[in-house]
Amino acid sequence: MGKNITRKIIEKHLVSGEMVPGREVGLRIDQTLTQDATGTMAWLQYEAIGIGRVRTDLSVSYVDHNTLQMGFRNPDDHRFLRTVAAKSGAVFSPAGTGICHQLHLENFAKPGATLIGSDSHTPTAGGIGSMAMGAGGLSVALAMAGEPYFIPMPQVVKVELTGELTGWAQGKDVILELLRRLTVKGGVGKVFEYAGPGVASLSVPDRATITNMGAELGATTSIFPSDETTRLFLAKMGREGDWMELIADADAEYDDVITIDLTALEPLVAQPHMPDQVCKVKELAGKKIDQVAIGSCTNSSYSDLKNTAQILSGKMTPPETDLLISPGSKQVMKMLAREGLIEPLLDAGARLLECSCGPCIGMGGSPISAGVSVRTFNRNFEGRSGTQDGQVYLASAQTAARLALDGEFTDPATWGPAPERVSLPEDVPSIRDLFVFPPEDGSSVEVLRGPNIVALEDFDKLPGTIEAKVLLKVEDNITTDHILPAGAQITALRSNIPAISEYIFSRVDEGFVGRMKEHGKGVILGGENYGQGSSREHAALGPRHLGVKAVIVKSLARIHRANLVNFGILPLLLANPEDYDRMELGTDLTIPASEITPGGTVNLVTGDGATVPVTNDLTKKELEIIQAGGLLNAVREGKS
Ligand code: F3S
Incomplete structure (x- = not known):
């Protein structure tokens, strides 16, 4: 019997258990990622385990959530993360370098590798064929210590993609369509594995958007094959050596099959306050928009922001529509700057924010009271924007940029021609030197802590009654x-x-x-x-x-x-x-x-x-x- 991709990766990393859906399997973890909001605790837990150097192939500590640095707490935590990474043999990504998932996809993720991260959108790396899962910080700490990661063996759902995206439809609309059909709990215990003739037409950023937001289905993870598109992406990132082909066998078995015709998709939007409250953009025509925010780990790639600049170029957003843009990484920012694409964003009235999570978790950029905010993010839970009665809608970058010009929801039929589908330039600038790589021997590194870092308490055993x-x-x-x-x-x-x-x-x-x-x-x-x-x-x-x-x-x-x-x-x-x-x-x-x-x-x-x-x-x-x-x-x- 042929194997699907998920099974191939799990089999190669299996430490314990049987590959029967629902039974527990232990997996060897090749890579980990942490971000500052959950990672500070994960690193305290790692220290408490007392293992010394990390035992993964690669562990990266990103600072992307709390980068505003109000008061001493955040910078103190960032310093702790930098020093504990150096001591423990992990790579450190300083505040402002970018959002963990975008950076990991561009710089470190590998097809066929296992990755767990203390962030639920770690499956972004599934866009290039990593088996990437979100996990609790303690699970990540244990993986860094060389322990297996235990999950119930997932069911594998084949998402058969046919046709090709046309017009204004984007990768974001693929995952919104899946959320519309399956709801936010439709993916529990499942891996969504993308296959079919439509895969080849999707760029790596589109794939990563889809696997990123697979988290909203409650899925274990989502994964795309590693194909020629993946090889070209990695080559442009200067990492062709990390590529390997990874495709399902022709006669691979799946637990379920869902088919999506890409050609039939049109711009979609998730309405407040759940990512599965999906409708067509045109159904909301006439609703006023107070804010548009483009960025986050879901839609902040070079292609998203180049399209945004093209859509906005030579035009102006209405003064009552606040437009925020956060590039996913300094690499994206450098490409935009190099191609003269920052200026059209600024001239259109956009506020250019730091390369970080920012408004996605209410770190600035909150909408006005009861304001309608169209965001390219992955979550629109009540209050998450920082404005308790904010009305957050989720859409693609292209849809969001177009709506920013109109200041209200409009019918895509009136939008004119869609922007070209963007591929990476030939000469992609590297930001490798911005990462802090650990010394060979970290024993002399002093881990620096501020007063906000409180040691973990001991917890009692569970009583019998x-x-x-x-x-x-x-x-x-x-x-x-x-x-x-x-x-x-x-x-x-x-x-x-x-x-x-x-x-x-x-x-x-x-x-x-x-x-x-x-x-x-x-x-x-x-x-x-x-x-x-x-x-x-x-x-x-x-x-x-x-x-x-x-x-x-x-x-x-x-x-x-x-x-x-x-x-x-x-x-x-x-x-x-x-x-x-x-x-x-x-x-x-x-x-x-x-x-x-x-x-x-x-x-x-x-x-x-x-x-x-x-x-x-x-x-x-x-x-x-x-x-x-x-x-x-x-x-x-x-x-x-
Ligand atoms: Fe950051 Fe929001 Fe993603 S908080 S990691 S941009 S879901």
Whole structure:
């Protein structure tokens, strides 16, 4: 039987387990990436493991999220990251060099390699055939220490692409179409592997946009073949030696097949406040637009921004439409500058921002109150823009640039000819010298820490019986932004768990932290798809610090589930979803934790003696980790 690409890569990196969907497999990890918002904690955890030099082929520490440097906290953290990378043998990418995923794609990712990153959009590197997955920071720290990364063996879905993109349709519209069809939880436990005759017509930036936003499907990852287009991309990046052909066998088997006709696609947009609320741009014609933001790890490539400059050239955006542009990397910025493409952006009224995440996580560029913001980003969760009632729409760079000129949604039929599809110039400038490569011997490097860096606390083992109250009850589709909002003030505290914990669920229920402090322990009751969104492990570390013992939900998002396990919080699933309605804020619960078995069912007992059956999808090892009080304890005890 022929093999698909995913199977080929997993087989080559398999350390333990059987390649049967749903069974746990352990994978050798070739590369890791961290970014500052989650990576500072990941590096503290790496230090706590006490391993010395990283044991991967390559680990890169990027600074791209919190680059505004308000006060001492961020620059202190950046200095810690630079020095700990030098000591540990990792590459460091300073603030302003670019966004981790864009930089990794351009400079380090390799076809056929395994990559995990402490950022949920790590699958961007799947655009050139890496098996790239978002993971919790502790999982990344362990991979840097040479430990395998464990995942349930995914199902592999073939996305058969036929035809070719035409007119204004872009790679972004491919993934928006998939989100429209499958929703934000349609990809859980799956790898989306792109195939078919339409693949050849897609550029690497289009492919990377698609794999980047595959994260919004809840997928394990997404991957494209490594073909001639990939070889040419790597050659232009000066890395032809990193190329290898990687294609599925002609008779490869898949668990499912989805077909998308590229020719039939037209510009799409995701409406507030979920990436799967997708409609055609023309359906919104007439709606006023207050802001357009072009950039992020999804759409900030050279081709996106060259098209943007071409669309805006010689024209002016309306004064009431704020236009923000953040290039994905200094390499992109240099190419734009070299070709005289910065000037048309400035002349059109754009504000040119730093090469960083910026407005994507509300680091500047928040929309006006209740303002409509069209963004080329991957997420439009409520409040993520920094304006709680901001109305964020997600679209391609080309669509966003065109709409910026109109100041309102318009029908693409009125837009005139689409800009040419851009390929990289012959002579792509290198930014390799901007990375800080570690010395051969880092033993004399002093790791420098500021006062905001607070050492990790020790966590207790899981008690045999948990007596606790439901101290928070939330609805379906709770995101990690709900659990721990982003934004400059909060993410600056990422290396200080006691301080950042004060913000847990602060925008959902202001009394939650107070109730947790009063009771010392508690349980969170949630609906479907709890914890979707980013990989931020502070969304598990914070609740753990406050004393959350269990999260009882209808279903869980993949990375957050892993983070709960890593920090010793029981992720329990309601056997009967309707039992959600039988428990309220303040309900007393007794959880027979010592009776929980992998996949088994136990009965919780409520204060009035009713029983609520809960199950779990934990492996034996995951259960041992939770019982030990989390992964760091388990590693120290030799249980993982
Ligand atoms: Fe940064 Fe937003 Fe991507 S925060 S890594 S640009 S999802």
